[in-house]
Amino acid sequence: MSGTPxxxxxxxxxxxxxxxxxxxxxxxxxxxxxxxxxxxxTAIEYRLSDEIDFSALDxxxxxxxxxxxxxxVCKRLGEIKARFQEYADGGGVVAAICGGYQxxxxxxxxxxxxxxxxxxxxxxxxxxxxxxxxxxxxxxxFLEQPVVGFENHGGRTYIGSHAPLGKVVSGGGNNxxxxxxxxxxxxxxxxxxHGPLFPKNPHLCDYVLTKALEKxxxxxxxxxxxxxxxxxxxxxxxxxxx
Amino acid sequence: xxxxxxxxxxxxxxxxxxxxxxxxxxTPGAAALKIYPDILRDLSSQVRCDIIAVCGTxxxxxxNNLLCAMLSAQxxxxxxxxxxxNMLEGVTTAFADSADLFGRIDADYACIEVxxxxxxxxxxxxxxxxxxxxxLFRDQLDRYGEIDITVxxxxxxxxxxxxxxxxxxxxxxLVTAFGKKAGGKHVYFGIGEDTxxxxxxxxxxRFCGFCGGELAYDYYHYSQLGSYRCPGCGFVRPRPDxxxxxxxxxxxxxFDTDGRRISVDYRGFYNIYNILAAYAAARQTGxxxxxxxxxxxxxxxxxxxMETFVIGKPVIFNLSKNPAGFNxxxxxxxxxxxxxDIVVVINDNAQDGRxxxxxxxxxxxxxxxxxxxxxxxxxxIRHNDVAVRLKYAGLDGFEDxxxxxxxxxxxxATPSEVLYVLVNYTALFSTQRVLKELxxxx
Numbered sequence: 001m002s003g004t005p006x007x008x009x010x011x012x013x014x015x016x017x018x019x020x021x022x023x024x025x026x027x028x029x030x031x032x033x034x035x036x037x038x039x040x041x042t043a044i045e046y047r048l049s050d051e052i053d054f055s056a057l058d059x060x061x062x063x064x065x066x067x068x069x070x071x072x073v074c075k076r077l078g079e080i081k082a083r084f085q086e087y088a089d090g091g092g093v094v095a096a097i098c099g100g101y102q103x104x105x106x107x108x109x110x111x112x113x114x115x116x117x118x119x120x121x122x123x124x125x126x127x128x129x130x131x132x133x134x135x136x137x138x139x140x141x142f143l144e145q146p147v148v149g150f151e152n153h154g155g156r157t158y159i160g161s162h163a164p165l166g167k168v169v170s171g172g173g174n175n176x177x178x179x180x181x182x183x184x185x186x187x188x189x190x191x192x193x194h195g196p197l198f199p200k201n202p203h204l205c206d207y208v209l210t211k212a213l214e215k216x217x218x219x220x221x222x223x224x225x226x227x228x229x230x231x232x233x234x235x236x237x238x239x240x241x242x
Numbered sequence: 243x244x245x246x247x248x249x250x251x252x253x254x255x256x257x258x259x260x261x262x263x264x265x266x267x268x269t270p271g272a273a274a275l276k277i278y279p280d281i282l283r284d285l286s287s288q289v290r291c292d293i294i295a296v297c298g299t300x301x302x303x304x305x306n307n308l309l310c311a312m313l314s315a316q317x318x319x320x321x322x323x324x325x326x327x328n329m330l331e332g333v334t335t336a337f338a339d340s341a342d343l344f345g346r347i348d349a350d351y352a353c354i355e356v357x358x359x360x361x362x363x364x365x366x367x368x369x370x371x372x373x374x375x376x377x378l379f380r381d382q383l384d385r386y387g388e389i390d391i392t393v394x395x396x397x398x399x400x401x402x403x404x405x406x407x408x409x410x411x412x413x414x415x416l417v418t419a420f421g422k423k424a425g426g427k428h429v430y431f432g433i434g435e436d437t438x439x440x441x442x443x444x445x446x447x448r449f450c451g452f453c454g455g456e457l458a459y460d461y462y463h464y465s466q467l468g469s470y471r472c473p474g475c476g477f478v479r480p481r482p483d484x485x486x487x488x489x490x491x492x493x494x495x496x497f498d499t500d501g502r503r504i505s506v507d508y509r510g511f512y513n514i515y516n517i518l519a520a521y522a523a524a525r526q527t528g529x530x531x532x533x534x535x536x537x538x539x540x541x542x543x544x545x546x547x548m549e550t551f552v553i554g555k556p557v558i559f560n561l562s563k564n565p566a567g568f569n570x571x572x573x574x575x576x577x578x579x580x581x582x583d584i585v586v587v588i589n590d591n592a593q594d595g596r597x598x599x600x601x602x603x604x605x606x607x608x609x610x611x612x613x614x615x616x617x618x619x620x621x622x623i624r625h626n627d628v629a630v631r632l633k634y635a636g637l638d639g640f641e642d643x644x645x646x647x648x649x650x651x652x653x654x655a656t657p658s659e660v661l662y663v664l665v666n667y668t669a670l671f672s673t674q675r676v677l678k679e680l681x682x683x684x
Contacts, residue, residue, distance in 0.1 A: 016448065016456075022602030028634050048456075066390055072454050134596065150597045195599050199630050229633050229642065233626035 023063030062100030136171030149193025271334030298376030361399030419451030
């Protein structure tokens with residue numbers, strides 16, 4: 001007797017504006033890795049004008065955009081701020097990358113203007129001199145294998161009392177100075193790592209899926225998959241710095 | 243005296259490079275600029291008529307070479323950086339190569355493709371009368387940061403020119419927004435009808451460059467190219483001076499423009515834009531372009547632009563540098579109804595862009611459509627990432643073989659009718675060498 005299959009709904013915020021670094025690959029990885037375990041997945045792409053019913057979402061994904069595109073999104077974010085905060089504070093799963101990460105904070109101060117953020121995280125970003133660009137390897141305290149990706153950001157993010165997603169092993173990280181990369185807070189994963197992130201970090205992808213399933217169904221264990229190809233790509237970056 | 247020395251050194255280095263089998267080198271030009279920093283200014287000022295600069299993300303080399311062929315066929319002498327070395331050093335190499343041993347240039351025109359980021363520097367040395375912009379797509383992100391940065395460089399370069407005419411792709415809102423901000427005199431080219439080739443792929447720059455509103459499209463071709471208008475502020479696709487209509491893609495490419503029918507036997511929808519851009523530029527020089535059909539017919543696309551080898555079966559070799567180019571290549575591959583294998587070679591050297599995240603914006607999923615694809619091989623420096631991409635595209639039967647020669651040899655061993663080899667920039671010459679070597683062994 002098999003029960004009804006588990007279901008997950010992923011909300012992809014504004015991919016028309018925030019899909020700078022192949023972010024769609026993250027949605028693909030989340031969807032495929034859930035489907036390979038017999039979990040039903042629906043991914044919804046939201047446009048700026050769409051209403052978002054957060055209560056129907058199990059994972060919210062926010063990708064990166066250029067400064068110009070972030071400014072366009074920022075107006076809309078003001079209108080959904082309260083509902084987004086409620087979702088995140090209630091343990092809703094959020095994965096935010098690059099520009100999406102910056103938008104979760106209080107603000108992003110550019111040279112001539114300031115982009116107001118969602119204030120879901122108590123972090124802020126300021127534009128710095130030059131960009132932090134290149135491969136990154138970080139070590140988290142909740143996953144055994146390292147997490148790898150590529151960063152390309154002009155903003156420097158300061159996370160205050162938040163815990164980082166991981167410690168920088170190689171690369172720039174949040175601001176190139178304090179050795180922290182990203183933020184992990186409640187069920188939120190925020191990071192500068194793209195590449196995209198999840199295909200090359202199947203362990204992190206599964207962590208996000210697990211959190212979403214746990215919130216909905218209680219304790220779950222994901223069945224193992226053959227991740228040889230994924231970890232080969234992961235190791236390639238790690239070995240570059242070895 | 244320094245000038246003549248610089249020319250001699252450049253010519254010697256070009257010769258040495260040729261002997262070593264190198265192509266498109268920028269080294270000779272770099273040496274020339276060290277010996278005589280004014281060399282490019284000096285040589286380019288000797289061009290009798292006009293200098294035409296060709297910029298834009300995709301199609302620069304093809305457009306520039308077509309333009310050169312069109313102008314040469316009119317009896318002009320033309321300087322051209324044919325192999326696509328398009329930064330300051332490469333442009334200098336092309337001019338020094340054309341000079342005689344006394345540093346004299348005998349040329350009516352110069353057709354020079356210029357890397358977008360290099361335009362500011364290059365235009366400090368030579369002054370084009372015409373500046374062509376083919377399109378603006380996302381390219382080599384980690385080098386340029388973002389597409390806005392590319393546009394910023396082009397704007398600064400255009401500001402250096404007075405009285406220049408911008409020849410612009412009317413179908414690209416990023417290009418026309420750039421043109422509108424740059425001002426001056428414009429000539430537009432574009433495709434004037436819905437050709438039915440639109441596919442659901444990543445669209446970029448679909449937001450108005452003036453008010454930020456979402457653009458509305460009457461029809462679109464690929465990426466952000468099409469007939470657009472902004473409902474918010476009235477920004478609209480300008481009416482092209484050279485417009486392709488009655489487009490027929492059934493056998494090669496055919497279309498009407500400027501009161502004539504143009505037809506070629508090579509494929510690739512994007513070649514309509516390349517031909518139109520070159521044609522629009524050539525017409526500015528006052529040429530009537532009699533014999534155009536012969537020029538286009540004799541033109542062979544550049545190395546790695548759907549270049550064909552025969553190694554027991556047809557092998558079609560194509561260079562793509564970014565999602566827009568790669569998606570176009572995939573359209574061509576999936577339109578081919580033969581049974582086929584595909585080798586994808588992706589490097590991440592500095593010239594490729596170290597960031598290969600764009601492979602996730604390429605619709606590899608479509609290679610599974612139609613059932614003609616048998617085997618996919620991931621290769622190149624980033625073969626691991628390509629393999630992951632193919633896995634998540636749901637394409638069964640992919641293999642991961644880093645070494646390019648082994649990958650191609652493996653794919654040649656199947657009974658499929660045709661092999662496609664799709665590469666990015668720094669894989670171009672090394673893969674071509676492998677293909678030539680394998681073809682030679684036949």
